[in-house]
Amino acid sequence: MVDERELLQRSSEFTGRITASVTHELSNVLGTIEQVIGLIDDLALTEPVQAAGLSEKLVSVVGRIENQTQRGTELVRRLNKFAHLSDAAVTDGDLTALLENITTLSQRFAGLKKVHLTATGLDQPLAITTDWLATAQLVFRCLQRAIQNTKQDDTIELRLSPDADGAVISIESPRGESDKPDPVDDEIALLAKTLGARITDTADEDRLGITLKLPHHL
């Protein structure tokens, strides 16, 4: 008999599997386009094309397509990494790599609110055992909360540091115009509980802040 929790887990796995599979295919499509564009680039440098005076224009057009395929490839790579978070409920992994991916994927949300998002402490791998999808969701929710409560042009800082018991993630930003920023909501609290994480609201008069302490082993 499948219980509700297991069904939710399977739903996440299902979404992840399909997304991972499609992103793999998309990656192949982009990889093929890159090689075919490379062929055109090679052709642009051949004597007949140069003699016709088309070489420079062709190289320029190829360059523009290349830039877009590289952009697409990078996005697909990140989405693929994200999709693989649901491969297993709890597993060993690198928290640094997860945060690097989540902060990059969150840049667009920050950009829409015209706030900046920076991440520090991501230069060394930090191995923990956790539920990676839930960890990603927790960090994302905290970033969303910060984005919603930060003034235009201000900067949200995510910082990762190792801790004797695991890892500490802090997310801080100057306080926005709202006197009453969103509280740490039920979703954040429940996710933290599921992950055995401790949350501390570190907001003061000037700054908004939240600290997440994640254990080495869930």
Place this chain on the structure above:
Amino acid sequence: MEKARVLIVDDEQEFATALSERMQTRGLEAEAVFNGDDAIERIKSTSYDAVVLDLAMPGLDGMDTLKIMLSINKDLQVIILTGQATVSKGIEAVKEGAFEFVEKPVQLETLMDKVSQAKTRGAALSETRMNDMIDEIMKRKAW
């Protein structure tokens, strides 16, 4: 230096074909096949300096193709192409005897470098085996 002879094995036909054409443009003798079975047939009849092999293929997958190819020619230099999510498989393939693995999407220049390294390594291995064989014959003949 002689042209490097390269076999590209990938079920993404357009990818494999475009890659082999680009390698040809750069002076390599490159050809493409689109499944593991055809790759095995090719290496039985032709000597390659390097095989560029995709891991994720339908039917006979890259890992099984690698094992069979190395059982036919243990000095074959195989460069594995892996997806980002299958890097661990790439490492496994190197443990099985592949020369190197490269993550997709791959830059042609990176692959050309690997092919060149594979050719040098293959030549060195052949020379070592040849010397060992000569030594063995000399010993047997007591020269």
